[in-house]
Amino acid sequence: MAITYRWGISQLKRISSPNPETVNTIEAYLYGEDENGMNTTEVVIIDLTVPESYSSGEFTDFDNLTQSQVTTWIEGVLGTEGIDVVKEKLVKKLAGFYENDTGSKPDASLRTVPW
Numbered sequence: 517m518a519i520t521y522r523w524g525i526s527q528l529k530r531i532s533s534p535n536p537e538t539v540n541t542i543e544a545y546l547y548g549e550d551e552n553g554m555n556t557t558e559v560v561i562i563d564l565t566v567p568e569s570y571s572s573g574e575f576t577d578f579d580n581l582t583q584s585q586v587t588t589w590i591e592g593v594l595g596t597e598g599i600d601v602v603k604e605k606l607v608k609k610l611a612g613f614y615e616n617d618t619g620s621k622p623d624a625s626l627r628t629v630p631w
């Protein structure tokens with residue numbers, strides 16, 4: 517089963533130290549869609565520590581963060597093995613949709629969003 521994946525960011529929780537609006541928790545999800553259009557998500561919560569680079573002056577203000585940067589943080593914390601675990605959970609969820617089913621493309625009226 518060919519699955520395409522992409523990260524989504526739900527929320528960035530912040531604390532006021534060492535800078536105002538320092539991100540300390542990322543609530544995100546991995547979205548997966550198979551070749552039939554069946555899709556689902558797997559939620560991940562990432563707790564961050566203040567990186568050593570902070571003391572060298574490398575700090576991105578909250579308003580300047582990008583989705584790409586936050587996705588890099590997620591993948592860095594999870595590592596290859598952690599990402600594989602999340603993907604495997606997503607694969608199992610998708611496979612569950614086909615249990616007791618013919619495996620045909622899902623009815624378009626059952627899709628919750630068009631994208």
